Amino acid sequence: MSNYKQRVQYLWQRPKPVVVVGAGLSGMTAASYLTQAGVPVKLFEALDRVGGRTYTEQDKLGPVDHGAGYIGSTQTAVEALLEELNVKTHKVPGPDLLYTLSWGGKVYYMENVLQELLHDRLEWQESAAITQAIGDIYQKGEIIRSESGDPWNSKNSEILEWDKMTVQNWIDSMFPRIGNKFDNARTIFQFICRIPLGVEAHETSFLYFLWYFRNGSGLVQLLFPAQDKIVVGGTQQLSEKMNAQLPKRSQAQLNTPVLSINNDDSSKVVITPADGYPIEAERCILAMTPHTRDYIAFRPLLSPMYHKLPQRTPMGTTIKIHLFYNEKFWRVGKKLNGNATIFDGDSISQTYDCTAPGETPCLQAFYVGEVGRRMAMMDPAAREKDAKATIGKIFGNPEKANANIGYSEFIWENHPWIGGAPTGTCAPGTLTCYGNAVRTPTGRIHFASTETAQDWTGYMDGAIRAGHRAASEVLKELGKPEPKPLPPVPNVINDDLKMLNDMVNATNEKVNDSARETKNNQVRVCSYSPGLRITTINSPGSNPTIRISSSFQRPSDMEQAQQFLTQRFGNLSVGLEKFFSANKRKDKGLIAGLNKLQESIAAIGLQ
Ligand SMILES: Cc1cc2nc3c(=O)[nH]c(=O)nc-3n(C[C@H](O)[C@H](O)[C@H](O)COP(=O)(O)OP(=O)(O)OC[C@H]3O[C@@H](n4cnc5c(N)ncnc54)[C@H](O)[C@@H]3O)c2cc1C
Incomplete structure (x- = not known):
């Protein structure tokens, strides 16, 4: 049927169709659930293919996934879809062979990268600080989850603070620049931000980073098991197969970007694609990455929150x-x-x-x-x-x-209709000020795309969940039964925390080892509270010295250390106060304060 005839049919069709904009995984999922519920659907795609950010090129040497390629163990929605469409996966070569790590001009081959990196390759202070920082990410992620999961609904002042910071601000607070002491840790966390998001730590909201990692089952899952398997034959076939299963007239109309949407009339929404034939629709689902919402002319203009969000979600x-x-x-x-x-x-x-x-x-x-x-x-x-x-x-x-x-x-x-990879990100201030526009419907317009997902945001799994959620919203509005829920994401946070805890214990062992090793040389690690180490050095022929090193990550570390020192040494009025006030200000007085503290402890004597 020609486009024209098809369109005439839709103009007169009652009930009016639901228009889905974007034939990526999210739009395809929404269109599938709607048509399964008997709702007429019109699906527009700007490109000459379906799949969006899943794009498999059939190279003469084999299929190549230029977009999404991997799936992981807690991505149960994509697993379910693969099974339904009878698409096979293949485990990437793994633990029986060695992983490669290149760092600081050296190359290491490892069996377990996280464990070996933290336990063997780094100084104990740095690995302790890194595990502590990972714990911090988990802890804050859980706070976000426990507060409804959507940070824009939260009144928690801590959460609002995190959105004022970039990831780099957090890195600076966790790993202050003390010479080159924490350079490795800084590099690692900058990398942890860059790899999944495609942006630098100084460009991205810390709250967004926490939200993204928590939605992806936590830092460990997102960085490692999320890349467990590839899809045999490529990921684009998921959208192709779903498209083929749609009724003919609902299949994606390719090369047809939607250019304007009129949301003025409370009884309908009018969508005008590039071919110029407007369609009256019951509802409309925008299943594209948020920044591309800006390519559509909305009449009347959407409210400020909605039209400003796309300006703040760079790919x-x-x-x-x-x-x-x-x-x-x-x-x-x-x-x-x-x-x-x-x-x-x-x-x-x-x-x-x-x-x-x-x-x-x-x-x-x-x-x-x-x-x-x-x-x-x-x-x-x-x-x-x-x-x-x-x-x-x-x-x-x-x-x-x-x-x-x-x-x-x-x-x-x-790529004109996507414009980057792998996902839309959020600059500071976006989630708390404009977050409500991420997925809350406005008038007859609903929102899908992976960026709107509550789980596995930014991933194929999230795209499917977002499409399912948007279809459910529309079906509810139409008075139709909602589709059955998708399999939930298993909560593996506790397993990961246990693993991290084991690593912390291993690090503590290492501290003890280093204390034992150095004992013969008359060097003794006397205490360890987070961020503080006191060592006595008794070299034959010279005066015994006390060395204190500090690397406070959080105000609470400092409080703990202060408590510890006061208990141990009584009131070290001059040194202690100077030291901690300088530390809080992070100014040059720090070294002077540290020296003073060292002197004071030496004067009292360290048993
Ligand atoms: C390089 C890369 C690597 C990735 N790796 C992984 C991975 O290993 N695992 C994983 O799970 N995920 C990965 N992802 C992310 C994953 O691809 C996406 O999360 C998912 O495919 C997004 O689907 P979507 O439907 O939400 O959006 P999209 O796939 O972006 O679909 C949106 C569609 O809307 C169309 N569109 C936009 N504007 C209009 C308009 N006005 N009119 C009509 N159509 C319009 C676009 O052309 C596009 O086809 C990767 C992505 C990239 C790019």
């Missing part, structure tokens, strides 16, 4: 490239799994072996955040050359890394 930058090889050279000799994290440097920041069963060996690599923005301006040959140089270095085989038989890439920055 991240993630360039995903694929290199095909004749063999998995990273396996030979070193037995590497091909998965690498490159903490510093100006090049790719991660690699994965994304080879599907029976396919040509393929390594995937990512340019992210600031580096991604810069690399996006170079030509493909320069990116390929740069990535191969880094891969050769980290896997210890430049010659083999250079011998790729194919290369494929996609620059989401240049």
